[in-house]
Amino acid sequence: MQIDGKSVMITGGCGGIGLEMGRLFAEAGKDVVLVDAKIDAGAALADRHKNIRLVQCDLASESEIESRLKPYVADMLINNVGISPKFDKAGNRVRTWTMTLDQWNTVMTVNVTAHFLCTRLHLPRMMENKYGRIVNIASYAARTAGYQAAVHYTTSKAAILGFTKSLAKEVAPYGILVNAVNPGRIETAMTRDVSQEINQAFVSQIPAGRLGLPTDIAKVALFLCSDLAGYMTGTAVEVNGGLYVGP
Numbered sequence: 516m517q518i519d520g521k522s523v524m525i526t527g528g529c530g531g532i533g534l535e536m537g538r539l540f541a542e543a544g545k546d547v548v549l550v551d552a553k554i555d556a557g558a559a560l561a562d563r564h565k566n567i568r569l570v571q572c573d574l575a576s577e578s579e580i581e582s583r584l585k586p587y588v589a590d591m592l593i594n595n596v597g598i599s600p601k602f603d604k605a606g607n608r609v610r611t612w613t614m615t616l617d618q619w620n621t622v623m624t625v626n627v628t629a630h631f632l633c634t635r636l637h638l639p640r641m642m643e644n645k646y647g648r649i650v651n652i653a654s655y656a657a658r659t660a661g662y663q664a665a666v667h668y669t670t671s672k673a674a675i676l677g678f679t680k681s682l683a684k685e686v687a688p689y690g691i692l693v694n695a696v697n698p699g700r701i702e703t704a705m706t707r708d709v710s711q712e713i714n715q716a717f718v719s720q721i722p723a724g725r726l727g728l729p730t731d732i733a734k735v736a737l738f739l740c741s742d743l744a745g746y747m748t749g750t751a752v753e754v755n756g757g758l759y760v761g762p
Contacts, residue, residue, distance in 0.1 A: 517742045520590030520648055522546040526574055526633055527596030529557040531703035532652065535729035536593060539737050541567050548587045550574065551596070574629040575621070584636060591648040591740050592637045594630040594675075598622060599668045609665045619667045626671035630678060638686065647691035648740040651679050652732070653751060655699045655759045663713065672697075676751055683749030692748040694739045699755025701727040723756030 523540050527533045528549025534557060541547045541564040549557050554569040561567045572583045574596045600622065603609055609618065630651055641647025656664045657672040676695055683693040700717045718726060735754050738744055753759060 516738070518543055518545065518591075518737070518740050519646065519742065520545065520740060522548070522587075522589035523591040523593065523740070524548045524550060524584070524587060524589040524633070524637070525593045525595055526550045526629065527652075529554050529569070530595070532698070532701065532729045532732050533593075533595050534560055535733040536595065536736050537567055538564070539730075539733045540740075543737065545591075546589070548584075548589060550584060574633070575624045577632055580629070580632045580636060584633065588637050588640050590641070590644070590646060591650075592633060593650045593652065593736055594633055595652045596629050597626045597652065597654075597668075597671075599664055601663060601665055609667075611666045614665070614667065622667040622671055623674075626668065627674045627678070630675060634682065638691075641691050642686070642689045645690040647686070647689070649682070649691065649693040650736050650739050651675050651693070651695040652736075653679070653695045653697050655697045655753065655755050657697060658753075658759050658761060662717070679751065680749045687748055692739075692744070694744070694747055694749070695751040696732060696735050696739070697751050697753050697755070697759075698732050699727050699753075699758045701729060701732060703729060717758075721756045721758045725756065727754065727756060 523545050525533050525536050528537055529551035537547050537549045547567045548570055550570045550572050552573055554571045557569045561569050570583060573579045653675040654672040656669045657676050660669050679693055679695040731754055735752050
């Protein structure tokens with residue numbers, strides 16, 4: 516497997532999936548920029564791999580994205596940042612009829628607008644170089660509405676699939692490939708905000724018999740940036756252990 520790009524930026528890079536993607540790309544010899552609002556969780560990985568740089572950035576802020584990330588524009592971009600708030604401050608599950616506009620807008624800004632802004636930042640260099648790889652991390656919830664996710668999260672991930680398809684058609688003539696990954700239930704902080712019983716109930720529905728691991732997603736991102744995926748664009752890869760097997 517060959518990856519022609521020399522550098523990669525990973526948003527949400529200091530979460531479970533982001534860190535694992537950073538590790539794999541670093542081990543493949545690429546210059547890696549991990550971007551997150553809080554970067555402490557990436558310190559140990561950056562200490563082990565000198566080709567990993569940590570950049571703190573509020574990915575809900577257009578001005579911060581422009582000022583802090585522009586110096587690190589890369590050959591490959593993985594839009595991985597995402598949040599999935601399920602409960603309000605009182606501990607009640609968020610429902611459409613109780614959701615505030617601020618709650619809706621926060622999720623849309625982080626899960627959708629940040630993808631757009633980071634992509635827009637990278638496109639001029641990719642277009643000039645006639646090369647680029649963009650991987651958007653969506654979710655199987657976009658296919659099934661999920662089982663625990665609230666409506667703002669599900670809607671945001673469905674939007675990312677549309678973004679992926681439309682963008683792929685726009686930029687294919689410039690040698691830029693754009694694909695998405697739909698993770699299933701993955702063992703990360705995002706899935707540990709519910710009880711262990713709920714996660715065990717998920718396992719009983721997954722033909723593979725386990726929750727996914729961050730490395731399951733990271734390996735697919737690596738593949739999508741490689742020559743092995745050189746004729747793939749505008750598609751979404753389902754990585755869920757058989758939890759969803761629809762079209």
